[in-house]
Amino acid sequence: MLTVPPQLAPEFKTLSKEIDALLKTHGQGRDALIPVLQDLKERHHEISDLAMQVVADRLRVPAVEVQGVATFYSYLGTAPTGCHVIHLCRTLSCDMAGAKAVAEALTKELGIEFGETTKDGQFTLKWANCIGMCDQAPAALADREALGSLTPKLVKEIVAGLRAKADKK
Amino acid sequence: MTTEVSTETVTVAIDGHEVQVAKGTSILEAARQVGIDIPTLCHHPDLPDAGVCRMCVVEVDGQRNLQASCAFPLTQATEVTTHSPRIHQARRDVLDLMLSEHYGECRTCVRNGNCELQDLAAEYGCDYVRFGHKTEATSCLDNLGPSIVRDMDKCIQCLRCVRTCAELQGIGALGVLGRGDKTEVGTYLDIALSQVNCINCGQCINRCPTGALTAVDNTDQVWAAIKDPTKHVVIQTAPAPRAGIGEEFGQEPGTPMTWQMNTALRRVGFDKVFDTNFTADLTIIEEGTELLLRLYKNLVLSDSSQPVPQFTSCSPGWIKYIEHQYPEYLANLSTCKSPQQMFGALIKTWYAKENDIDPSDIVSVSLMPCTAKKFETTRPEMTDSGFADVDYALTTRELAKMIREYGIDLPDMPKSDFDDPFGTASGSGVIFGATGGVMEAALRTVVELVLGIKVEDLFAHADIVPVRGFEGAKYVEVTIPDKVGPVPAILAHLVPDWDWLKGATLKVAVVHGTANAEKVMEDIKAGGKFSECHFIEFMACPGGCLGGGGQPIPTNADIRQARAKAIYGEDAAYGEEGRARKSHENPAVLRLYEEFLTEGPCGHTSHHLLHTDYTNRGTFIAASTKKES
Numbered sequence: 001m002l003t004v005p006p007q008l009a010p011e012f013k014t015l016s017k018e019i020d021a022l023l024k025t026h027g028q029g030r031d032a033l034i035p036v037l038q039d040l041k042e043r044h045h046e047i048s049d050l051a052m053q054v055v056a057d058r059l060r061v062p063a064v065e066v067q068g069v070a071t072f073y074s075y076l077g078t079a080p081t082g083c084h085v086i087h088l089c090r091t092l093s094c095d096m097a098g099a100k101a102v103a104e105a106l107t108k109e110l111g112i113e114f115g116e117t118t119k120d121g122q123f124t125l126k127w128a129n130c131i132g133m134c135d136q137a138p139a140a141l142a143d144r145e146a147l148g149s150l151t152p153k154l155v156k157e158i159v160a161g162l163r164a165k166a167d168k169k
Numbered sequence: 170m171t172t173e174v175s176t177e178t179v180t181v182a183i184d185g186h187e188v189q190v191a192k193g194t195s196i197l198e199a200a201r202q203v204g205i206d207i208p209t210l211c212h213h214p215d216l217p218d219a220g221v222c223r224m225c226v227v228e229v230d231g232q233r234n235l236q237a238s239c240a241f242p243l244t245q246a247t248e249v250t251t252h253s254p255r256i257h258q259a260r261r262d263v264l265d266l267m268l269s270e271h272y273g274e275c276r277t278c279v280r281n282g283n284c285e286l287q288d289l290a291a292e293y294g295c296d297y298v299r300f301g302h303k304t305e306a307t308s309c310l311d312n313l314g315p316s317i318v319r320d321m322d323k324c325i326q327c328l329r330c331v332r333t334c335a336e337l338q339g340i341g342a343l344g345v346l347g348r349g350d351k352t353e354v355g356t357y358l359d360i361a362l363s364q365v366n367c368i369n370c371g372q373c374i375n376r377c378p379t380g381a382l383t384a385v386d387n388t389d390q391v392w393a394a395i396k397d398p399t400k401h402v403v404i405q406t407a408p409a410p411r412a413g414i415g416e417e418f419g420q421e422p423g424t425p426m427t428w429q430m431n432t433a434l435r436r437v438g439f440d441k442v443f444d445t446n447f448t449a450d451l452t453i454i455e456e457g458t459e460l461l462l463r464l465y466k467n468l469v470l471s472d473s474s475q476p477v478p479q480f481t482s483c484s485p486g487w488i489k490y491i492e493h494q495y496p497e498y499l500a501n502l503s504t505c506k507s508p509q510q511m512f513g514a515l516i517k518t519w520y521a522k523e524n525d526i527d528p529s530d531i532v533s534v535s536l537m538p539c540t541a542k543k544f545e546t547t548r549p550e551m552t553d554s555g556f557a558d559v560d561y562a563l564t565t566r567e568l569a570k571m572i573r574e575y576g577i578d579l580p581d582m583p584k585s586d587f588d589d590p591f592g593t594a595s596g597s598g599v600i601f602g603a604t605g606g607v608m609e610a611a612l613r614t615v616v617e618l619v620l621g622i623k624v625e626d627l628f629a630h631a632d633i634v635p636v637r638g639f640e641g642a643k644y645v646e647v648t649i650p651d652k653v654g655p656v657p658a659i660l661a662h663l664v665p666d667w668d669w670l671k672g673a674t675l676k677v678a679v680v681h682g683t684a685n686a687e688k689v690m691e692d693i694k695a696g697g698k699f700s701e702c703h704f705i706e707f708m709a710c711p712g713g714c715l716g717g718g719g720q721p722i723p724t725n726a727d728i729r730q731a732r733a734k735a736i737y738g739e740d741a742a743y744g745e746e747g748r749a750r751k752s753h754e755n756p757a758v759l760r761l762y763e764e765f766l767t768e769g770p771c772g773h774t775s776h777h778l779l780h781t782d783y784t785n786r787g788t789f790i791a792a793s794t795k796k797e798s
Contacts, residue, residue: 003787049358049792056788062341062366063790064357072348 002057004050011050018043019054030059033069037076046080074128082117084162087128087141088150097137098151105152109159122163182248196238196249197225207251208260208289210267210378211327212239214725215337215711222327223263224289227251235259261293269300271379272307272322278380283722285378286325308353314363315547316385316540317371324354324381330373337711339684340490342367354381357790363544365790366493368683370486370709371540371564371718384540384719387561388571394532394560395438402532403441403520404434405512408449409538409602409714410565412735416721416728417569418579423731425739428584433572435585445535446598447591448508448515451761452483453610453752454659455779456505458770460704461615462663469669476501478678478693478702481607483507485545486709486718488783490683495690496785504780508601509535509542510551513558514778519765523590528556535562538602538717541709553778564719592757596740596750603733604681604713605636605643608706612636612647612677613751619667621654624751630741631750636677637737639712639729641685644698647675659762659769676702682711 004012022039026032036055040047047070056063070076088094088103107113110123117124133139136148142158177192183200190199195218200207211222220240227238230248235256238249250256268290275281308321326345331354334343342365346355356365363369374382394400415424434442460479466472482488482503491498506514512535517528535542542562545551551558563571572579587593597613600606612633613624624631635645653667678699680689686707693700710716712729715736744750752758766774 002789004789005791052357053789062335062344062357063788064341064344064346064355064365065335067357068344068346071346074348 002053004053008050012054015048015051015054019051019058023058028059030061033059033061033066034073034076037066037070041076045083045085047076047078052078074126080117082122082124084122084143084165085124085126085141087126087131088114089129089131089133089137089139090127091130091134093130093134094138099138101152102138102140102150102155105155106159109155123159179243180246181243184249184251190243192244193242196227196229196236196241196243199243200227200238200249200251205251207238208292209239210285210289210325211329213329213332213376215376216329216332217336219328219332222325224260226256226259228253228256257293260289261295264290264293264295265299267325268295268298269302271325272303272305273320273380278323279383279386280380280722284380287379311356311361312385313361314367314369314385314544316369316543317362317367317374318383318385319362320381320383321354322381323379325379326352326354327378328354329376329378330354330382333373333376334367337684338368338370338372338682338709339687340366340368340370343373358792360790360792366788368486368489368493368709369541369544369718370683372710374540374718375716375720375722375724384564384566385543386567387543387563388567391532391534391561391563391571394534399530400532401440401526401530402438402534403443403516404439404534404536404563405443405445405448405509405516406430406434406536407445407509407538407602407714408599408736408739409717409720409732410536410568411739412602412715412732413538413720414565414569415580417566417573420580421731422728423735424580425735426579427739428586429579429582431585431587432582433575433577433579434568436577436582437571437575439534441588443512443516443591444587444594444598445508445512446594446601447755447757448511449598449601449607449610450594450752450755450758451511451779452505452508452601452607453597453614454758454762454770455511455775456481456503457611457615457618457752458660458663459503459505460611461619461660462771464703465664465669474500478699478705479503481704481706481708482781483601483607484708484710484714485539485541487683487686487707489541489544489786490686490709491690491707492784492786493788494687495694496787498690498693499783499785502783504776504782506551506779506781507542507545508598509537509562510545510558510781511779513546513551514554515761515765517554517556517558518778519761520590528554531556533558533560535559536565536568537562538565538714538720539710540564540718542719550781553781565717565721566719569721590757590760593748594757595752595755596743596748597752598755599740599743600736602714602736603637604639604708605679605706606713606736607708608636608645608677608679608704609633610752611704611706614753615675616647617751618657618660618753619653619670620650630744632737632741636679636706639681639726639733641680641682642689642699643679644702645677645679647677649673649675662769663771675704678702678705680705681708681713681716683709 022036026035052066053063056066070078114125133148138150139148175192178189179192180189186203188203207225209225211219218239220237225238226235228250229236306322311319331343335341346353394402411427415426431442463475480501516533521528546559546562597610616624649670651672680686689699715732716729749755
């Protein structure tokens, strides 16, 4: 059983409760590792040190293996991201169909470069390699939503839509 | 350890040699059966295959691409080619790429001359760095711990260490982080190895093909002490290195070097050469007494403050393992220090006083098959003599290096005995070096002390064979007859009689390798068979100390078997030469109780110097101890 220093106890209690609830859905075996990490990433926009240690403890896998899985998949990753992550495809079809202009529009609209997060913590911009939407190039993923036939004009609308969602929260 | 093998067979032709193998056998294994050597860097006979290094590629009839022979199970008749221009080029490419990423000087590397990458580079004619060469370090050297040094600039990502740590030992201190060209072998959050759940067993070192994982080297400090005329430098030597060190001097595995090593150690400059088996014998008296006391308390006095089963405490890897993984069972651990630490405490007290030497002038060195022993010397509680009880723990490899530096060919040395006042210990001390040895030694003594008969009356030649061998967890029952002996004088103040043991069944177990320890601990938690044991021997390393992380490289089941044979052979030879084979017959141990530990086993002085307590470490890894960069 994992015991943590007193200063981490409140965070530990909340996280343990949350992760135990997730494990009720995903099972207690090591095959629950990826679904649990996906859920944690979606809820917290990061996979924290303590979260990894709680997951390791519950699934009886070494903490380094949890970190290994989290850092292997580019859609997981341990570092904090914004509430919304936009992955723009940079492979051949999208590039030929004008991904560069879309990328410029995104960086201009959000005021950040690829790989960065906006100061308000709302948006992270990332490159993706082929997401299988070559027929609708240039394509991107906004969180879990696939977006095709992008143009600089559409980018403004999409970002505005995501901002509105954030404001409602 | 390869893919699952069935009883069906397939016939394959490897380089034209027909061979019939069980279906599922890997090409690599099949080739070795016909004497064809395929080079590998990631395959290791103790580990499940990973198929990552691509050195073992071969051509398989009907397969367009080259196949990794370690990860290709044979399921049908086929033809395999293991050497061709195409294969040679592929292997050379792999090597050249590895060398381009490999930063570090071969000349000053501890693995110079015993490096699998270096050997293959020579074998495949890598005479220039085709893809360039890294000119500066890109990883931070992790040398913060007392036992293991991690230099990831020398890592070729064969993942043997990761598989050793996670699968052979069930620890998981090392893992694979990141992906693609960013992949790294590392620890959780890149925290120093000494600050995570590593138990310092050093099994990763024994399996690392290069110098990426090495033991902390204390030879400079020991040379400095030897050269200092004001220092009295003593060394105690454990039994397992004697069975292994010959390998460092070109001897077949299992060639014991005990008596030659004594001479070599004196020539190298140690003032006294002592036998750690002396304190192994002492451990048996202390730990055997503790066991009988625990049983008496639990069975007769209904006092469970010191619960059973009692766990052995000789293996510092096992100690750190239980402190991390099962701290709720620390009360089950024998409070006895390990033989190394008992000896350390006696050298700087009794020995210093007897010989009128200021203990602050004594430099106490130990020769151990173990990297965790280095950590053990640094534990803050190991200072009961008023000083560091042991100053430096050397591995078998370090001592071999020192002997070579002195121009000594070990096998050529004349034989000599250990120094007094501790002398040469009993055969029971010798077998501490093999899994089951502590249990056998304890049983020899407990049986005689309780039954008042010779152990030979129960087991021929006092060889307690059921506790020997390499099965991961052995369970043995010994029924105590209805007739018990009188309580020997040495224990008379502790228990009134043995009547309460009449007809009892003593249940014991022997466990080696921490992956097996985990299974047994889980069984105990679940109230299974092992929870009914009275006494369990745990050793962190596969095979016990003889397979320790400080032993010569390489290691495999055959080598460990040969070392075990040497150890048991030495014990048997003690019998033939009329030396003591049972701990309680060791004359120096008896003298120690008469002159120094006068309150007897588990008495006040014993408790002060020879017993210890443990730390609840738990599994939490504190990020605040992150490695400085």
